[in-house]
Amino acid sequence: MAQAQAQDVIRCQYCEDEPALFQCLPCGDELCSKCKVFHLKSKVPSGHKIISFSESLHASNIMKMCEQHPTKPYEVCCEDCQVPVCVICIEETHGKHNIGKMENLYEEQKASMVKELHQIKNQFKLQVVQTLTVAKSGKSMLKKSHETLRSRMSEEAKQLIDQITAMLNKTLQESKDDEEKEEAEISQYETKLEEFLQQLEEIIEKYINLTENGNPADLILYRQQNPHTVQNLTIPDRIEITPPSFKSGKLLDMTQIRFFQDKDSISESGNTCYHR
Known part of the structure; x- marks a missing residue:
């Protein structure tokens, strides 16, 4: 041993x-x-x-070779350009720029990314998850509302003749078409939210990797190439979900059929309409 x-x-x-x-x-x-x-x-x-x-x-001591000059390591940073540079970079491009320690820029950018990471996780992601939950619940509510609507329409249609039966079939199909259209809109909205949520997850994973385990130069280069990550995040606009409504007596009005009704029945029916 x-x-x-x-x-x-x-x-x-x-x-x-x-x-x-x-x-x-x-x-x-x-x-x-x-x-x-x-x-x-x-x-x-x-x-x-x-x-x-x-x-x-330690991550701050991990050397990374320059992308422009692979034989030279990044040793310092150009404070004007906010990028890591090697000695050749300074001679060729950054000679008149302010040069500083990589550790200083690294800590500054890391602190900024940690702050944005917290904002993405606790603001954007949380809001999208909550909105997605509301959207899913709204679709279920919409389906139940349409089922109730069709049930009430069917009950009233049983009292009518063939003309009201034909009208019933027409209105049922309109309701189904509306339901499919509305469900398709919500499904499309869900897809946008899920895609945005996936985008946030990828950004979160990228930020975590860069701030916890990543190379300082990679973090700085990423920040230089993506300076407005959070500012460019836009949650998809919400859509309003409105359940359909149905008032008794409309099918009778649409068929122009009249039955003898007592005074109390007339008072209860009143003016009716069917709208979404």
Whole structure:
């Protein structure tokens, strides 16, 4: 067991005897305490950053190579352009710009993204979920209302002759057509809400990855490419769901059929109409 543990120790790449406790970020060399000093003396100090292995696990110490110059790592940030840059980037493009530490811009952008993440999760997502619930409930209510409407129409139609039966079939079909049309509108609205909810979930996942586990340069580049994420989020406009209504006696009026009715019946029926 002791022999196996000894084989797992990472050795210094210089002396190959002592365990490696440090790493040079630009070079990737793994060094012991003594060779660390030698490494710094033999290299240009300004171009090398040596940290302990425990520090190398932190996101702010993860080196990322420049997209424009793959052989050079991002070392600082252009404060004017709000992007990470390497030494060649500074010489070619950003020489007259204000250059600052990547850690400062990283912490600033991270704080902004954490704030927006909270807003997306607790405002946009919550509101969409609640609105989607209302829409689903409204569709169920609409269906029940149409079922009740058709039942009342059928009860009154039983008292009429063939003419009212034909009119009943017509109005039933109109009700079904209206129901299908309204359900289709709500289903389309649900789809928009679900798509927007999926968009929010993707943004939330992206923000979480960038703020908790992501590379600082990736976070900064994402912010530079997407500076108005929350401002561009627009919840689909709500649609109003109105149940249909039916007043007794309209089918009789539509067929122009009249029955002898007593005074109280006439008083109860009054003027009737059928509308949505």
